[in-house]
Amino acid sequence: MSKEIRKGLIITSIFVFIPAWFVLLLSTTHIWLMLSPAWLGILYFLLNFLLDKMTEYKNAKYMKYIVRILIAAGVAFLLYGALLIIRKYR
Amino acid sequence: MGGKTGNVLKRYLLPTCLMCVITLLIFLYLAEMESLALGFLLMAVLLFIINVSFRLLVSKGIKGTSKICKTIKGFLFLFILLVNLTIAFSATILLFSNEMFFYPNHDRESYEENQKFINYEEIHFNKDNKEFSGWLLKNEKGRAPLVIYFGGNGECSARRFHTNKKSNDWDYFEGYNFMMIDYPGYGNSKGTPSDESMFDMALMCYDYAITREDVNSDNIVLMGYSIGTGVATYLASQRNIRGLILMAPYDEGISLYNSMLNIFHGPLKYLVRNKFESVKYAKSVDIQPLLLVSKADEIIPYESSILLADTFPNGSILHSLNGIKHNFFWGNKEVLENVNKYLQEVKYE
Numbered sequence: 001m002s003k004e005i006r007k008g009l010i011i012t013s014i015f016v017f018i019p020a021w022f023v024l025l026l027s028t029t030h031i032w033l034m035l036s037p038a039w040l041g042i043l044y045f046l047l048n049f050l051l052d053k054m055t056e057y058k059n060a061k062y063m064k065y066i067v068r069i070l071i072a073a074g075v076a077f078l079l080y081g082a083l084l085i086i087r088k089y090r
Numbered sequence: 091m092g093g094k095t096g097n098v099l100k101r102y103l104l105p106t107c108l109m110c111v112i113t114l115l116i117f118l119y120l121a122e123m124e125s126l127a128l129g130f131l132l133m134a135v136l137l138f139i140i141n142v143s144f145r146l147l148v149s150k151g152i153k154g155t156s157k158i159c160k161t162i163k164g165f166l167f168l169f170i171l172l173v174n175l176t177i178a179f180s181a182t183i184l185l186f187s188n189e190m191f192f193y194p195n196h197d198r199e200s201y202e203e204n205q206k207f208i209n210y211e212e213i214h215f216n217k218d219n220k221e222f223s224g225w226l227l228k229n230e231k232g233r234a235p236l237v238i239y240f241g242g243n244g245e246c247s248a249r250r251f252h253t254n255k256k257s258n259d260w261d262y263f264e265g266y267n268f269m270m271i272d273y274p275g276y277g278n279s280k281g282t283p284s285d286e287s288m289f290d291m292a293l294m295c296y297d298y299a300i301t302r303e304d305v306n307s308d309n310i311v312l313m314g315y316s317i318g319t320g321v322a323t324y325l326a327s328q329r330n331i332r333g334l335i336l337m338a339p340y341d342e343g344i345s346l347y348n349s350m351l352n353i354f355h356g357p358l359k360y361l362v363r364n365k366f367e368s369v370k371y372a373k374s375v376d377i378q379p380l381l382l383v384s385k386a387d388e389i390i391p392y393e394s395s396i397l398l399a400d401t402f403p404n405g406s407i408l409h410s411l412n413g414i415k416h417n418f419f420w421g422n423k424e425v426l427e428n429v430n431k432y433l434q435e436v437k438y439e
């Protein structure tokens with residue numbers, strides 16, 4: 001990936017990430033959901049680090065992207081499940 | 091060590107940020123905020139195109155490593171950050187204003203309770219593939235005058251009818267039938283709430299009411315509370331009515347937005363999607379309405395109500411209340427007595 005695209009992507013994702021978090025903060029009153037972008041950030045950082053250390057994963061160029069997207073989507077479903085549970089027992 | 095940490099950060103920052111964004115967008119989509127998720131996705135594409143084009147232009151246009159080149163690059167970087175911030179902020183407010191503004195809700199317990207009363211009729215009607223529902227209180231036999239009520243932001247018809255029954259508020263509507271249809275997305279009504287969809291619903295509601303055999307179409311009084319005052323004022327400007335009662339009215343939707351988040355001034359006013367321009371519609375209302383306003387209202391500024399009161403071409407009956415908070419208009423004796431007095435005065439015999 002070229003340097004320009006990489007840097008452009010970082011700035012873009014930061015400026016999408018912040019408003020999405022703002023919306024989340026105003027949409028829920030549950031502290032773990034409100035703080036989810038923070039702990040998700042740490043979790044994903046460690047996950048990427050660990051995945052990168054795996055030799056087989058390191059060589060699988062496209063697999064990396066697919067695995068990352070699948071994990072991100074899976075976590076979104078888990079968060080939604082948590083939201084439903086919170087709403088049910090509130 | 092510092093360099094190593096920096097490299098690790100650089101290496102994993104992008105995938106981490108992207109994964110977080112993907113998770114948040116999918117989460118918002120699942121949590122019934124589809125328009126917001128799609129809007130953010132479009133915003134991301136736009137920002138990506140802007141940011142990459144900008145970086146390509148800068149790297150190709152400014153090639154030197156001198157101090158001036160670095161300063162120019164620094165300024166341009168700040169500029170692009172500002173552009174990103176403006177787009178992200180504006181898009182968020184535009185996209186989130188509906189979510190932030192409306193509180194669609196339904197009260198199933200009250201709905202079940204209401205079924206037991208013989209003078210309550212559940213109403214359903216469809217027009218142009220839009221489905222609406224609500225309740226009608228039949229106070230009189232045969233053709234009777236009708237109050238069409240437009241509720242507040244967190245109100246649904248089932249709860250209003252249930253509460254009024256419990257607190258005997260119906261006593262003040264003697265001689266009138268009372269109808270409340272839920273806004274789009276509220277109660278059993280389908281759709282998404284917005285000023286336009288609520289205005290459409292109001293017109294359909296009136297047109298439906300005058301086709302009913304038990305409604306005296308010469309004696310229709312509109313009543314609105316809070317956000318519903320904007321809807322009632324709009325309908326009053328479009329159809330023939332006998333009276334208009336506005337509880338906690340406002341001049342424009344911006345006043346309501348500012349009561350939630352006080353930022354919509356100057357150019358930020360243009361970010362407001364639901365304008366609810368009551369002052370504009372009030373100019374076309376040819377009857378004298380009753381306005382019930384409170385200085386202690388924490389949601390609708392008193393000045394905003396007064397501004398509206400002064401706009402009606404035939405004047406208005408303004409009743410200022412003391413110490414009544416926004417959520418306590420219904421159930422207040424002084425308010426309901428004034429409503430009753432006005433209803434009896436405007437009744438066409």
